[in-house]
Amino acid sequence: MNAKTLYDKLWDAHLVRQEPDGTALIYIDRHLIHEVTSPQAFEGLRLAGRKPWRTGSIVATADHNVPTDPSETEIRDPISREQVVTLDQNIRAFGALRYFPFHDPRQGIVHVIGPESGATLPGMTVVCGDSHTSTHGAFACLAHGIGTSEVEHVLATQCLIQKKAKNMRVRVDGSLPPGVYAKDVILAIIGRIGTAGGTGHAIEFAGEAIRSLSMEGRMTVCNMAIEAGARVGMVAVDDKTLDYFRDKPLAPKGELWEQAVDYWRTLVSDPEARFDREVVLDAATLKPQVTWGTSPEMVTDIEGRVPDPASFADPVKRDAAERALAYMGLEPGTPIGEIRVDQVFIGSCTNSRIEDLRAAAAVVRGRKKAPNVKRVLVVPGSGLVKKQAEEEGLHRIFIEAGFEWRDPGCSMCLAMNADRLEAGERCASTSNRNFEGRQGAGGRTHLVSPAMAAAAAIAGHFVDVRELLPASV
Template sequence: MNQPKTLYDKHIDSHTVCTLDDQGHVLLYIDRQVANEYTSPQAFSGLREAKRTVWRPSATLCVVDHVNPTAPKRIAAMPDAGGALQVSYFEENCRDFGIELFDVLDKRQGIEHVVAPEQGFILPGMMVAAGDSHTTTYGALGAFGFGIGTSEIEHLLATQTLVYKRLKTMRVTVQGEMGPDVTSKDIIMALIQRIGASGATGYAIEFAGSTIESLSVEARMTICNMAVEAGARGAFMAPDEKVYAYLKDKPRVPKGALWDQALEKWKALYSDPGAQFDKEVELDASELIPMVTWGTSPDQAAPIGACVPDPADEPDAIRRMDLQRALRYMGLEPGTPLTEIAISHAFIGSCTNARIEDLRDAARVVQGRKVAENVRAMIVPGSTQVRDQAEAEGLAQIFQEAGFEWRQSGCSMCLAMNDDVLSPGDRCASSTNRNFEGRQGAGARTHLMSPAMVAAAAVSGRLTDVRTLSLEA
């Protein structure tokens, strides 16, 4: 009788070219890769210097997203000289190596982890790698995605394979009905807060349970995207009818008989009954309320009704020092209610939360309200396609009437590699994935939360429980 397998093991086994040693290292075949202008230049330079070609150009999709401006009027020119050089070299590499490119003027342009799913470039059962840690996003489609370094990008482009070490497995089971205004962002933030920023290091996480099944595909992407903030090298969910419906009309999915054949294969992508995981974690979604971060790591988070913690209450000396440093950087005092923290900026964007459902959720909160005085609020859609759809649905008008800047797609203020940068001391309510020191600009302070919570903060001028605004409406 065959041993029951986890979905992770099925992914790895089906893509293993050969076993390299008894320490878990294998040579892994990679189905698809996505590349951007920021992490790929050295890889292409390495190929050129070694006079190597790209093994399978059609397996790669290149997208300009990290350094491009997001000003409301899009132009091809890059005002920053460094960014211009990166983009021009990226274009040269795509042309010379025969790889498809979505440049800034392409109607399909956007953040790579938004664009690839909406194009149907990522399918269940695929193994996907990219030079970006949030490649874990693709696990929401039943694929297995993980981030790689520049030298690995070069090897992948040249051979379509990677040396890979098998991970341990963790199953996170989420049960229960979510309360009003609780989102998938709150689920993953609650998990990270519970297990810590390194709690999943060395693991691949499979998310399961009735709550996960109830979520839309876009909401699931948020969870898989941020699983890396707990240290996970991969995160995924078994594909289901929602995934198939999401993919069916996408431009690049199989059609006709090929679709039917693929569907039969995809329906076998689940963990077998009785499959053993190295670690099990359970969350009760009915107990969750909207979350925000107060510190400089995604696990330094709390429900919006809580107060800034007191490091003196932390018995572990190293953790106590971490808390003290975080509070110094964030300019916060222990015991301060989170709802009393005033903001200067509000940002909705990033590969975590800039899809059409995120914008709908934020617009619901914003409608009929105005951005608070002294707050600069920005919406940066995850792709040009999302932007166009939001305009067609009237969401852009709602945002603009409220006082939000309505901008073009790109990574933007998530990592401040273009001109969307905060100044020292600025405090931002952000729908992004990381609140590290300097992440949105040197000396800038970031509070992570869901798009609806960012919208609530923008119109209130401070961190706010979105549920109180929903009751007012």
């Protein structure tokens, strides 16, 4: 038998049919749904008189529009409220395996609650009308972000029309130095290959540094595969993967668990498998990363400086860098460590899990927010993450430092709710996109790890977190 990559195996296991030109139907195991990209899909079903093929595949939550300020018990913006109410109505009308509505103690960001509830399991095909669905690839899932027409297509047919992507492997060898986290790894990868570097490819992240990451860290890496242009990012199954699911509510139990584990252990690329493209990074050389522009590929490390647009040979890139610096209000040559921040955001489907909050808290413990920082939002990814963080006392560390401890949601990653930047405000953010206006019209976003965001909140400007970390960490 030919050697296969993990992607080949997942593809083959779900291939329903394939046309001569390669167009294929892929069976979908798990359909995650949120309020923003689903209303038009349900409306389409209704207009065509169709029903969902398999409601047992659907898990839904409201995350993008929900307020995270605990004092706001209702959604004030009437348009946001209508979207959330529409989701309630659609799930009631069409059904779902699980629904975690606004106010449910297990509600949260769709990409956090999927794995947390065991709705995401290794080897599944997972889709969601959200580009960060690649997150679930951390569990050796074939997870695609899809558009609303595809949401409707999966609802009606349980299949996705796809052409097979090319295989790409990004290997991160060696071990990560202290103060360098999963977020730094993926930002460095994007800096290396560019935001279109993975276009048309399914990326498998491999190598010692990836294996050494927790499941949370692997989710952070796969989450931003889309920022490298790849719709799919994956990590092979190992013992950490299996341990993660042992006690999850929707994971199989007893004999079914044993049977599943036998299969899941096969979800690794064969040693002889060939990749169309391979990129190798050395973990030992990585430093804490900070983006300086309006695309995630515009990134350097904390020891770096804002580049001079004239240094780019490609005129399209030079033009983009000029626009980015104008938008960001930055001068070429400025040391990254001299950039002051107005707000700090710790949250999003990239970095809102318990490990992220622990990493931030380790930096913050016993320290205070800098006076020039107007606001620091800490937004846990789900109700369960929030509960665990409170059990560990992390919330007290944040509150004592002058940070705001919020309820779960997408929050200021994309500012669809009330959490946003004002024009000209600069933010150290643990989210995934530094696009113009992403965190609020005119807002300026610098992407960093949770530890780096926490350090910026304390110092008032970007600072090398390696200098702030307690020796024991």
